[in-house]
Amino acid sequence: MSDSELLSRAKKAPATAGSRTVITAQYGRSPYVAAYAKRRAAGICELCEKPAPFITKDGEPYLECHHIEWLARGGEDTIENTVALCPNCHRKMHVLNNSTDITHLNKKTGENIDLQNQDNEPSLL
Ligand SMILES: [Zn+2]
Ligand SMILES: [Zn+2]
Secondary structure, three states: OOHHHHHHHHHHOOOOOOOOOOOOOOOOOOHHHHHHHHHHHOOEOOOOOOEOOOEOOOOOEOOEEEEOOOHHHOOOOOOOOEEEEOHHHHHHHHHOOOHHHHHHHHHHHHHHHHHHHHHOOOOOO
16 A cells, blocks of 8 residues: 555544454453562563563563463463563564573573572562
């Protein structure tokens, strides 16, 4: 589509979008699994390894929880399947779901679980 064609279609779109009801599946998610993934990440995105882009009003680094194997595809809401990502990486996983990235994330959750077992400390939560 040419630029002018796109512009003319964009201009024709109704300025006030009609309201419609969208039904999405809701999956049960444990707040503890999400909190654990964020604590494990310690403010660093588990994919790009960069610090969270900003700090929330609660003083927490802003990261988003992502299920490596999507819940919609039968993935489980467990700490092994949940990672904390910066918004860019989170979006990237949903747009590309690149196998290299998946391998990286699976390795991260695996490593952390091993460390925890070696330390033999009680769970963080
Ligand atoms: Zn990232
Ligand atoms: Zn996600």
